[in-house]
Amino acid sequence: xxxxxxxxxxxxxxxxxxxxxxxxxxxxxxxxxxxxxxxxxxxxxxxxxxxxxxxxxxxxxxxxxxxxxxxxxxxxxxxxxxxxxxxxxxxxxxxxxxxxxxxxxxxxxxxxxxxxxxxxxxxxxxxxxxxxxxxxxxxxxxxxxxxxxxxxxxxxxxxxxxxxxxxxxxxxxxxxxxxxxxxxxxxxxxxxxxxxxxxxxxxxxxxxxxxxxxxxxxxxxxxxxxxxxxxxxxxxxxxxxxxxxxxxxxxxxxxxxxxxxxxxxxxxxxxxxxxxxxxxxxxxxxxxxxxxxxxxxxxxxxxxxxxxxxxxxxxxxxxxxxxxxxxxxxxxxxxxxxxxxxxxxxxxxxxxxxxxxxxxxxxxxxxxxxxxxxxxxxxxxxxxxxxxxxxxxxxxxxxxxxxxxxxxxxxxxxxxxxxxxxxxxxxxxxxxxxxxxxxxxxxxxxxxxxxxxxxxxxxxxxxxxxxxxxxxxxxxxxxxxxxxxxxx
Numbered sequence: 274x275x276x277x278x279x280x281x282x283x284x285x286x287x288x289x290x291x292x293x294x295x296x297x298x299x300x301x302x303x304x305x306x307x308x309x310x311x312x313x314x315x316x317x318x319x320x321x322x323x324x325x326x327x328x329x330x331x332x333x334x335x336x337x338x339x340x341x342x343x344x345x346x347x348x349x350x351x352x353x354x355x356x357x358x359x360x361x362x363x364x365x366x367x368x369x370x371x372x373x374x375x376x377x378x379x380x381x382x383x384x385x386x387x388x389x390x391x392x393x394x395x396x397x398x399x400x401x402x403x404x405x406x407x408x409x410x411x412x413x414x415x416x417x418x419x420x421x422x423x424x425x426x427x428x429x430x431x432x433x434x435x436x437x438x439x440x441x442x443x444x445x446x447x448x449x450x451x452x453x454x455x456x457x458x459x460x461x462x463x464x465x466x467x468x469x470x471x472x473x474x475x476x477x478x479x480x481x482x483x484x485x486x487x488x489x490x491x492x493x494x495x496x497x498x499x500x501x502x503x504x505x506x507x508x509x510x511x512x513x514x515x516x517x518x519x520x521x522x523x524x525x526x527x528x529x530x531x532x533x534x535x536x537x538x539x540x541x542x543x544x545x546x547x548x549x550x551x552x553x554x555x556x557x558x559x560x561x562x563x564x565x566x567x568x569x570x571x572x573x574x575x576x577x578x579x580x581x582x583x584x585x586x587x588x589x590x591x592x593x594x595x596x597x598x599x600x601x602x603x604x605x606x607x608x609x610x611x612x613x614x615x616x617x618x619x620x621x622x623x624x625x626x627x628x629x630x631x632x633x634x635x636x637x638x639x640x641x642x643x644x645x646x647x648x649x650x651x652x653x654x655x656x657x658x659x660x661x662x663x664x665x666x667x668x669x670x671x672x673x674x675x676x677x678x679x680x681x682x683x684x685x686x687x688x689x690x691x692x693x694x695x696x697x698x699x700x701x702x703x704x705x706x707x708x709x710x711x712x713x714x715x716x717x718x719x720x721x722x723x724x725x726x727x728x729x730x731x732x733x734x735x736x737x738x739x740x741x742x743x744x745x746x747x748x749x750x751x752x753x754x755x756x757x758x759x760x761x
Contacts, residue, residue, distance in 0.1 A: 308345040314756045320749035330740035331749075334666035335732055335757060338673050338723075342730040344761045351666070354645030354659035355737040358712025359602045359693075360721040361653030361660065366595045366684065367668060368632045369610045370677040373617060375592035379405040381464070383420055384580040387430055397430035397569075398583075400552075401576045402464030404438050404616070404623060405588045406609035407597060410467045410490045414559055416586040421563050423583060431569040432556060434549050435576045438463040439612060440622040446544045449654055450715075453544045454517055457654065459605040461612060462548045463623075468605055469551055473539045477502050477532050484530045493557035496523040500530040508534035519545040549573055592680040599684035599710055600692035604652040611651030625650055641667040653712055662735040665721050669733035673723070682708050685722045688754070697747075702727070703754045709734075718743040724754060726761030 313321070313328060321331060332355050335347035369377075380403045387396010398420075444460035446453035456470045472489045484499040500515050508531050515528035524543070543551060553571030560567055588594070591610075598606040608625070615627025629648045636643050642664055649655040672681050686692030689704030693711045698704055709722035719737040726732060736753055738746045 310345055310347045311349060312347075313349055314347075314753060316752040316756050317749050320752045321746065324742055324745035324749060326738060326740045326742050326746050326749070330738055330743075331746075332662040332735070332737040333753070334662035334735040336666055336670055336734075337761075338670070338731045338733060342726075342732070342761065343728065344726070344730075344732070344757070348663070351663040351735075352644075352661050354647070354661045355719070355739050356656065356714075356717045357653055357658060357660045357665065357719050357721075357737060358714045358717045359604075359653040360665065360710050360712040360719045360735075360737075361648065361651065361655075361658050362599055362602065362607050363665065363672075363681075363685075363710045363721050364632065364636075364648065364660065364668060365607050365611055365614075365651040366599055367672045367675075367677070367681050368635050369591060369614055370595060370680050371675065372631070372635055373591055373613060375590060375595075375677060375680045377591040377613070379403045379408075379588040379613070381405050381408060381416070381586040381588075383416070383583040383585070384576050385583050386433075386577050386580045389423075389425060392424050392426035394425045394428045394430065397433045398425075398428050398567075399433040399435060399574070399576050399580055400464060401435040402438055402462070404461075404463045404609050404612055405465065405586075406594050406603075406606040406613075407468075407588060408464075408466055408586070410555070412586060412588075413466060413555065414563075416584065417556075417559050417563055417565075419584040419586075421565060426565050428560075428565070428567045428569060432553055432567065432571045433574040433576075434464055434552055434571070435574060436463040436548070437575050438616070438621055438623060440624045442624075446542065449656070454542050456540050456542045457604045458544070459542050461605065461608040464548065464552055465605065465609065466552050466555055468603070469542060469548065471541045471543055473541055474536065475499075475530055475534070475539065476536045477530060477534070479504065479532055486524075486526060488524075490555045491558040492524075492551075492554035493561060494522065495554055498523060498525040500526040500528045502532060503529040504532045506531045506533065508537075511537065512539060517541065519543045521546060521550045592684075595680060596684040600686055602693050602711065604650075604654045607652035608650050611648075636664075636668070639667075639671050641671060654714070662737055665735045665737075666733055669721060669723065669735070673731075673733065682723060685710050698751060698754070701751065701755060702758050703751070706758060707754060712737075713744075716741050716743050718746050718750065720750060724757050724761065726758050728761055730761055732757055732761050 333349040334351045382401045384399040446458040459469050474487045476485045484502050486497050486499045515526050518525040611628035612623035614631045616623035619627040647659040649657045685708035686694040688694045688707040689699040706725045709720045712719035721735045724732050
């Protein structure tokens with residue numbers, strides 16, 4: 274019954290959005306016409322040939338965003354679905370901005386199931402997650418300070434973690450590339466804390482012949498077994514010489530660390546630790562730092578109906594979340610945004626499938642073609658995801674003429690300036706003149722976004738390469754953008 278009511282509300286919202294977004298719909302359909310070019314620009318074709326990438330592996334979409342533009346639209350293999358890598362985040366974030374709104378936020382709440390006697394809580398402390406995509410260490414510390422400000426010092430009950438906002442299901446961090454300790458492989462969690470990422474700092478001490486390893490955030494109750502110190506050898510690929518073993522009680526760095534490396538940091542996803550163990554260890558360390566004491570268990574559960582609300586933590590608004598997500602191409606944040614899209618309209622518990630259904634329905638309501646569109650997790654970290662340049666281009670054109678265009682465009686990396694494009698095209702004519710979401714996984718390179726040409730006109734551009742030599746197509750991408758800048 275709740276699902277039916279949620280579906281009805283979802284369809285009602287879509288009908289309203291369809292009416293409100295007639296203008297973007299007009300612009301999308303007006304984009305096609307007999308003046309289209311169906312050939313790759315010569316400079317692009319030459320660079321692809323040098324990279325040994327056949328034209329059949331390339332999709333291109335260029336669309337002027339005003340009637341005054343002198344360059345005609347370009348379409349090349351634009352109906353073919355390609356693996357988009359992280360350009361899929363454009364689909365997720367624009368849809369979220371449209372149907373959730375830029376001011377949307379997430380709540381993480383703290384509850385008690387007992388009585389407070391002076392500074393002692395005689396009962397459980399319960400954290401109920403709302404799927405915050407960016408609940409970081411500083412925010413958690415401030416949240417715990419709110420709880421301490423209520424006068425609670427000692428917790429005599431358990432720490433109960435309520436993750437019921439997300440459907441419980443197994444997650445395999447090795448499924449994508451068999452490298453599960455990489456932070457980009459983190460899975461969704463309704464109580465995601467610090468993206469479940471650790472910064473491990475290695476400091477060699479030649480005087481006593483040991484390597485000190487420190488974690489940020491600190492993990493209370495987790496013993497750290499450092500690697501041995503090697504006083505000879507260069508600091509080459511030192512991480513590959515260390516094997517990490519994580520458990521609920523210890524972190525073992527098996528191998529040798531070269532003295533020549535000096536102090537180094539390693540960003541880790543401690544996947545063998547359960548989400549609850551990680552949350553509990555960080556909580557215990559911060560609570561102790563704040564002068565509190567806790568000796569109970571950490572367990573999962575559901576907030577009792579008679580629990581008392583103690584405090585709430587409100588996330589930054591969606592427009593800020595989207596800015597961080599797209600600039601730095603954060604995968605787990607994109608997964609969470611997809612979950613929020615689905616649960617908002619189809620109810621809790623959130624699932625990726627609900628989010629996918631919501632996005633497909635919304636795009637269809639905008640007149641954007643979804644043939645061949647496959648969304649797996651909303652991040653693009655997928656070998657199953659597919660989208661055609663035509664669909665991605667339709668989204669960019671519709672987004673350009675939408676009310677949330679400023680929020681989306683501001684979130685896209687700027688060529689030669691910031692985000693994933695900070696080091697690209699710094700010295701070219703494109704520096705500072707293109708807002709582009711990038712995508713890069715093995716055998717895939719892609720961009721999707723907007724280019725400001727020398728003429729002052731702006732263009733939507735999509736360029737996708739799916740081929741074993743895709744990594745060598747960077748010069749072709751740059752040639753395309755330079756051509757568009759100069760000719761547009």
